[in-house]
Amino acid sequence: MQVKLPKPLHGWRAFVGEVGIIVLGVLIALGAQQLVEDWQWRKEVRAERASLLQEASDMMGVIAARNAQVPCVDQRLAEIHTILERHRRGEPLGLVRGIAHPTQAAATRGTWQIALAGQALTHMPHAEKLAFSDAFGGFDGWDKAMVREREVWLRLTPLNTPDLLTAEDWSSIRSAYAQAVDINNVVRIAAPFSIKHVRGELPGVKIDNSRPQGMTPAELKSVQSFLGEVCEPLIEANKT
Numbered sequence: 001m002q003v004k005l006p007k008p009l010h011g012w013r014a015f016v017g018e019v020g021i022i023v024l025g026v027l028i029a030l031g032a033q034q035l036v037e038d039w040q041w042r043k044e045v046r047a048e049r050a051s052l053l054q055e056a057s058d059m060m061g062v063i064a065a066r067n068a069q070v071p072c073v074d075q076r077l078a079e080i081h082t083i084l085e086r087h088r089r090g091e092p093l094g095l096v097r098g099i100a101h102p103t104q105a106a107a108t109r110g111t112w113q114i115a116l117a118g119q120a121l122t123h124m125p126h127a128e129k130l131a132f133s134d135a136f137g138g139f140d141g142w143d144k145a146m147v148r149e150r151e152v153w154l155r156l157t158p159l160n161t162p163d164l165l166t167a168e169d170w171s172s173i174r175s176a177y178a179q180a181v182d183i184n185n186v187v188r189i190a191a192p193f194s195i196k197h198v199r200g201e202l203p204g205v206k207i208d209n210s211r212p213q214g215m216t217p218a219e220l221k222s223v224q225s226f227l228g229e230v231c232e233p234l235i236e237a238n239k240t
Contacts, residue, residue, distance in 0.1 A: 067191035
């Protein structure tokens with residue numbers, strides 16, 4: 001039994017040519033679609049990169065703002081140490097003002113959360129993805145340290161009413177003082193390192209050097225307010 005294939009109306013050569021045209025048209029359409037998608041992704045990646053760099057820059061300002069307070073925090077902690085010593089010796093504390101505490105600015109990270117949930121991040125070069133991940137992971141660690149610092153300084157504020165303190169309160173204050181010293185020492189090392197490291201990994205990160213430490217006006221005002229409180233003497237100088 002022989003099977004006869006139907007012949008194309010215009011011959012096999014014409015048929016192959018027609019199929020080739022169709023295939024070529026499909027390939028052109030797919031290529032054009034890919035080009036459009038690539039263009040759209042490049043556009044989205046550029047926009048997301050700019051937003052991420054801005055968020056990182058804002059966070060650098062936050063870190064710089066806290067770093068600027070280190071010398072005055074050192075002074076305040078030294079005064080608190082003197083207060084603890086005076087209490088141990090049963091001497092007058094000589095307090096002349098409230099304890100105050102380091103101020104901490106804040107920066108949002110909404111773009112980073114969107115990037116993690118979306119796909120634009122996956123279209124960035126691998127090294128750039130790692131740099132952003134490293135930077136924002138460090139920012140999360142910084143935030144946790146600042147939360148801990150706020151909690152520690154809240155435990156020092158009972159010194160504002162020393163007449164009401166019990167022996168247990170003084171024990172808690174001594175513990176909080178030790179932790180505050182530890183956190184301030186961490187800030188002293190971590191803040192400059194973080195700023196240098198992030199700017200090295202993400203050259204697009206900018207800190208406005210026209211302002212002290214690259215801080216925003218709000219951050220600068222916050223720091224100046226804090227410095228006005230914490231850099232003034234806490235205790236009477238003639239009390240030793």
